[in-house]
Amino acid sequence: MRSYLRIFSFVLLAILLSIVSACENSKKEVTKNSDGTGPITLTVFDSDTNPDWEDMESPVGKKIKKDTGVTLDPEFDIEGGRTKIPLMVASGEYPDMILPKSEASTLVDAGALIDLAPLIEEHAPNIKKMLGDDLNRLKWSKDDPSIYILSNSAVDEDRANPNFGVLVQHAVVKELGYPEMKTLEDVENVIREYKKLHPEINGQPTIGLTLQSDDWRFQSATLNSGFMMTGGGDDGEYFVDPETLEATLHYRRPAEKEVFRWYNHMNGEGLLDPESFVQKNDQWLSKLSTGRALATVAPDWMIYEAQAALRDAGMEERMYGMYPITLSEEDKHQAFRSNGFQVGWGIGITVDCEDPVRAIKFLDYLVKEETQIMLNWGIEGEHYEIVDGKRVIPEEVLERRNNDKNFLKETGIGFNFTRYAPRYGDGALDSTGQTFTTSTLEQQIANQTEIEKEVLKNYGVETWKDLYPSKDELPESPWGAAYNLQIPAGSILEVNNKKMMDIVFKRVPEAILAKPEKFDEVWDQFMKDLDKTGVKESEKEFTRIVKDTVELWNN
Structure with missing residues (x-):
C-alpha cells in the first residue's frame, strides 16, 4: 500500500510541476507578446561609455519614464564590447537590448538577436515614417534580409559643422x-x-x-x-x-x-x-x-x-x-x-527579451516628432520657450548649454537617449518647418x-x-x-584586418619619426608587411561586401 501511495505522490508531484511549468511558459509567452503600458525595466548593454548617464532622473529621463512606463537599466563598456559580447555568446545569456557596435556579426552568428522587421511593421509607425525607403538599408545581407540592428544614425542630416x-x-x-x-x-x-x-x-x-x-x-x-x-x-x-x-x-x-x-x-x-x-x-x-x-x-x-x-x-x-x-x-x-542613412551600428533586441513588443514600442517612442524635439531642446518652459511660434533658448540656458559640462547629465538632453534609436540630424525640419536639433546657423x-x-x-x-x-x-x-559594413565574425577578413592594423600602428609612427632619408625604406617595409598578411585578398573580399551592399540596397 505504501509503495502505491509513494508512486501516487510522485505522479501527483510530476503533474503539479508540469502545470506550474506550463503556466510559467504561458506567462512568458503572454509577456513576449504583450502590448501593455505598465512599468517595465529593460536591460541594455551599451558598447560605449556614457559619463552623462543620469539614471533617468533628469527632467527628460522622468518624462520618458512617465510616457512609456519603461526604465532602462544600462551597462556601459569601455572597450566597444569586444570582450563582453563574446562572453555573452559563450554563456548564452543576454540583456533585453544590445548596442554591439562592430560586434553585431558575433551576435547574429550566435542567433542572439531577433528579426525586427515584423515588429517594426506592426508596432513602429514612427520608425517607418522616419526611415521610409531607407528601411531597406537595415537588411542584414543578400542571403539574410532580416533586420537585426536598428541604426542609431542621423536621418536627413545637413551638418552645420565640419567633422574633420x-x-x-x-x-x-x-x-x-x-x-x-x-x-x-x-x-x-x-x-x-x-x-x-x-x-x-x-x-x-x-x-x-x-x-x-x-x-x-x-x-x-x-x-x-x-x-x-x-x-x-x-x-x-x-x-x-x-x-x-x-x-x-x-x-x-x-x-x-x-x-x-x-x-x-x-x-x-x-x-x-x-x-x-x-x-x-x-x-x-x-x-x-x-x-x-x-x-x-x-x-x-x-x-x-x-x-x-x-x-x-x-x-x-x-x-x-x-x-x-x-x-x-x-x-x-x-x-x-x-553617406545617406548609415547602418550597421545601432541597437538590437535579443532572444532573451521578455517583451520585444514593449522594447520596439519604446524605441518607436524615441523617434516620434515630439520626443525628438524634447531630446534636442529639452522641456518646454524649462529649457526653451515658444516665441511667435518658434522655439527659443533663453540666454541663461544657452550659456549653460555652451559652457556647463554637467548640463547634459542634469537635463537628460542629447546623447543620453538619442543613442538608442535613429534620430533626425542637423538641418532636418519638423512639421512646423523648424530644425529638430539646436545646431542651427543662428545658434552657431x-x-x-x-x-x-x-x-x-x-x-x-x-x-x-x-x-x-x-x-x-x-x-x-x-x-x-564603409566602416559600418558588417564583416562576418571570425572570417579571414576580420582576422586579416586586425593583423593589418597591428602593422599600421607600428609602422606609421616609425615612418613619421624616421630620419627623412630613411622614410622610403620604412614605408617600403610597411607595404611588404601588409603584403604578407594577404592584403590583396582582403581588399578583394571587402570589395565583394561593398558591391553586395550596393546591390542589396538598390533592390
Missing part, C-alpha cells in the same frame, strides 16, 4: 595677417613662422603640431588624415573607388604616402611634437587646453573639451579654427560628403567668440563650414560609410 580638419589657433592666423591656408605646405609655413616669433606660450615651450595617437583615437584623427587630405571620403580603413567600387586599404594609396611623408618632414624640421606617439588622450588635450600647441589634426568632437577649457580660462585667442587642408589644391576635401553664430567672428570675417565666411566644399558639390556614397 586641421585645427589652427586663432591667434596664429590673426598675427600673421590671415594667410591663405589650403595645402599642407601652407600650414607648415604658418606654424614655422609663428613658432619662430613665439618660442614660448604662457611660459612653456611652443609646440608646432601635436598628433593624437591614443588607441582608437589614432585611427580617428592621425590615420584618417591620410584619406581626408587626399580627397577621400571617410570609409574607415578602406578607400572605395566611387566608380568601380573597388576597395583598397587606404595606406596603400600613393597619395597618402605623401601625407605621412609630410608628417615625417615636420618632425625633421622640429615642428612636430616629439611626444606625439607616446602621449595619452589626457596629455594631448592638456597641450591643447593650455594653448601651447599651435595646431593639431582631428575630428571636431575630439577637441570639444579643450575648446571649452580655453574658453573658460579666457583664452579665446588660443581656441582653434577648423580648416579643410589637403595635400594639394587639386584635392577636394570630403568632410561634407553625404551666436556661440562664436569675438575673435572667432573676426577670423571668419577675414577669410570671407560666416562659419567654418563655408570654407569647405559643400554637400552639393560632392557625390553621395551609394554604399554609405
